[in-house]
Amino acid sequence: MLYREAGDFKTSYRDDGQTFPIRLDRWAYYAALVVAFLVVPFVINDYWANAVFVPFLIYAIAALGLNILTGYAGQVSLGTGGFMAVGAYAVYKLMTAFPEISIVIHILLAGGITAIVGMLFGLPSLRIKGFYLAVATLAAQFFLVWLFNKVPWFYNYSASGQINAPERTILGYAVTGPATSAPAKYLICLVFAFVLAWVARNLTRGMSGRKWMAIRDMDIAAEIIGVNPLTAKLSAFAMSSFFVGVAGALLFAVYLGAAEVGEAFGINKSFLVLFMIIIGGLGSIFGSFAGAAFMVLLPVLLKNVLVGGLGWPTDLAAHIELMIVGGLIVFFLIAEPHGLARLWALTKEKLRLWPFPH
Amino acid sequence: MDQMYFAAEVFLNGLMTGVMYALVALGFVLIFKASGVFNYAQGVLALFAALTLVGIQQGQVPFAHMINAMFGTHIEHFGWTVPSVLAILLTGAVMVLLAFLIEKLVLQHLIGQAPIILFMATIGLAYFLEGLGDVMWGADIKNLDVGLPQGISETIETATAEWFGYGLFIDRLDIWATLIAALLVAALVAFAQYTKQGRAMRAVADDHQAALSVGISLRFIWVMVWSIAGFVALVAGIMWGTKSGVQFSLSLIALKALPVLMLGGFTSIPGAIVGGLIIGVGEKLFEFFIGPMIGGATENWFAYVLALLFLVFRPQGLFGERIIERV
Numbered sequence: 001m002l003y004r005e006a007g008d009f010k011t012s013y014r015d016d017g018q019t020f021p022i023r024l025d026r027w028a029y030y031a032a033l034v035v036a037f038l039v040v041p042f043v044i045n046d047y048w049a050n051a052v053f054v055p056f057l058i059y060a061i062a063a064l065g066l067n068i069l070t071g072y073a074g075q076v077s078l079g080t081g082g083f084m085a086v087g088a089y090a091v092y093k094l095m096t097a098f099p100e101i102s103i104v105i106h107i108l109l110a111g112g113i114t115a116i117v118g119m120l121f122g123l124p125s126l127r128i129k130g131f132y133l134a135v136a137t138l139a140a141q142f143f144l145v146w147l148f149n150k151v152p153w154f155y156n157y158s159a160s161g162q163i164n165a166p167e168r169t170i171l172g173y174a175v176t177g178p179a180t181s182a183p184a185k186y187l188i189c190l191v192f193a194f195v196l197a198w199v200a201r202n203l204t205r206g207m208s209g210r211k212w213m214a215i216r217d218m219d220i221a222a223e224i225i226g227v228n229p230l231t232a233k234l235s236a237f238a239m240s241s242f243f244v245g246v247a248g249a250l251l252f253a254v255y256l257g258a259a260e261v262g263e264a265f266g267i268n269k270s271f272l273v274l275f276m277i278i279i280g281g282l283g284s285i286f287g288s289f290a291g292a293a294f295m296v297l298l299p300v301l302l303k304n305v306l307v308g309g310l311g312w313p314t315d316l317a318a319h320i321e322l323m324i325v326g327g328l329i330v331f332f333l334i335a336e337p338h339g340l341a342r343l344w345a346l347t348k349e350k351l352r353l354w355p356f357p358h
Numbered sequence: 359m360d361q362m363y364f365a366a367e368v369f370l371n372g373l374m375t376g377v378m379y380a381l382v383a384l385g386f387v388l389i390f391k392a393s394g395v396f397n398y399a400q401g402v403l404a405l406f407a408a409l410t411l412v413g414i415q416q417g418q419v420p421f422a423h424m425i426n427a428m429f430g431t432h433i434e435h436f437g438w439t440v441p442s443v444l445a446i447l448l449t450g451a452v453m454v455l456l457a458f459l460i461e462k463l464v465l466q467h468l469i470g471q472a473p474i475i476l477f478m479a480t481i482g483l484a485y486f487l488e489g490l491g492d493v494m495w496g497a498d499i500k501n502l503d504v505g506l507p508q509g510i511s512e513t514i515e516t517a518t519a520e521w522f523g524y525g526l527f528i529d530r531l532d533i534w535a536t537l538i539a540a541l542l543v544a545a546l547v548a549f550a551q552y553t554k555q556g557r558a559m560r561a562v563a564d565d566h567q568a569a570l571s572v573g574i575s576l577r578f579i580w581v582m583v584w585s586i587a588g589f590v591a592l593v594a595g596i597m598w599g600t601k602s603g604v605q606f607s608l609s610l611i612a613l614k615a616l617p618v619l620m621l622g623g624f625t626s627i628p629g630a631i632v633g634g635l636i637i638g639v640g641e642k643l644f645e646f647f648i649g650p651m652i653g654g655a656t657e658n659w660f661a662y663v664l665a666l667l668f669l670v671f672r673p674q675g676l677f678g679e680r681i682i683e684r685v
Contacts, residue, residue: 076474124666128673131396131477132624135616136669139662150653267613271481278478312427315497322489329482333475334467 003351049182057189063288065243071283073236074216079137081269082144087248118241281341290340374532376638382615383630392583399484401612408595453588502599617665623675
């Protein structure tokens, strides 16, 4: 009774095919958007922005990107960290080289550059598949991190080898640099996350998404029905890398402010984002957000409970976090391979008939 | 001329490193052959084995760190030490138990899933075991000493100095590692060829269904294979642990073993060894000749890029089975 669709009639294909076919869902979505855009920016403080909201939104973008590649197109990638580094260093070079151009354009361009790099490393996917490819993408991860570490041009010959985001403004408000306020950080990430999620949703339910899914389900069959594997796989790599690049650019410029490539974009980032989409749900836009939220909130929660509540040492809490994350991955793969998104869908199914069981 | 001798030394050391890589890669190949599971956790298994070995040897209290945090006690050690041989045997038992638990709790529930799902499950397993190892035995760097000889081999140095006028520097541990690895491979091949369980293992690798239909217990074989892989991990852990101390970076050698496998083919034991040698020698020589020109530290990625380029031309690796797909 809480969740109902009675009386919610569709009279056209267009109505049937919309993202939220049930009126209640649609309202909930609009309400969430209103809260996210009009309420949260006024109540957010630095702690909430830095610990929860900004990383959540940025990782959600990265998870969307990886989900396009892994969840929709079926190409497992362990190079996400490396591609995020490409986005970060691209936006850094652009910010310092063309200071008068808007940061938004820089971030989008950084995404574009990452897309090109991603396509380059996606080329082997035409010959190799499955975990051979997964391992091959590790080549991208290690090579890119090494490259950004060793070639001083990328970090503008700075003595520390770090990159630091200079201050850039949008409409007079600082969005990068030390003077950035919490609402500004949050809003720029929110706008990017919202627009990119919208793009991802429409891409994946359109023709390119169908092609990707056909390749994922059975590449040979897809080829027979006229999907060109070359363009399908490379477009998946390009789109995915674009998202990941934007996420990397935001992570560096807006969230971290300063980054050292081995630390900020190491192999652990790749696994973190992979875990987000496994836990959230492979092949689901909502799952990307759910997974990102879960993986961002879990350490905060554990830290508050174990270190803050029980007074355990932080390193012990970190190790227990590893165990929990690893255990959850295995648990989700066994119990619910479609992740939190599927659990949420099941909950809705149950609520439709609640309180009657059948 | 000295440059050439030095290159020869780099080459030899590369061979020895390659043997170490091959040792880790072997564990992968065993599991992959018998169950089709690409076991990312092999490196963490090596770390876990080494941690357990040190813990047992030095009489550490398992979970001491956590117990101390929970009850405010200060226990660290039981106060005894265990002889190396016994400690190795006990660690072996722990690895068998671990194999049993992994089969029971993870693999059994994932039968029939896509290989890539199994692969991701082993990534989760790797994280879990890493956390477990740290919580059980503490995350500090530990020295592992089971009595293997270490340090520069003076016999070789003086002999080569007499012959060529240039003493080659070779670590005695590397020589021992090579010998032990060779023994291990011989034992594994003999096991697979001449024992009943070995034949059953090969049958399972060929065809799960057919093996089941002639009365081979799939679960027993899986536990056995994971136990053997755990044992190989223990050997690898001992070698690497003795060489560079037992610490987190030990689990990263798995990442080095992956390109070795790609090069050698996932299903071939000789492939793992040849691939290991090629990568070991290749990355050392590349670092020696090309490294200084482009900033060094090429060892991080050379293996991957080599394997990647190789795969584009021969996707199944050197000794891998050709995957034929027809439309």
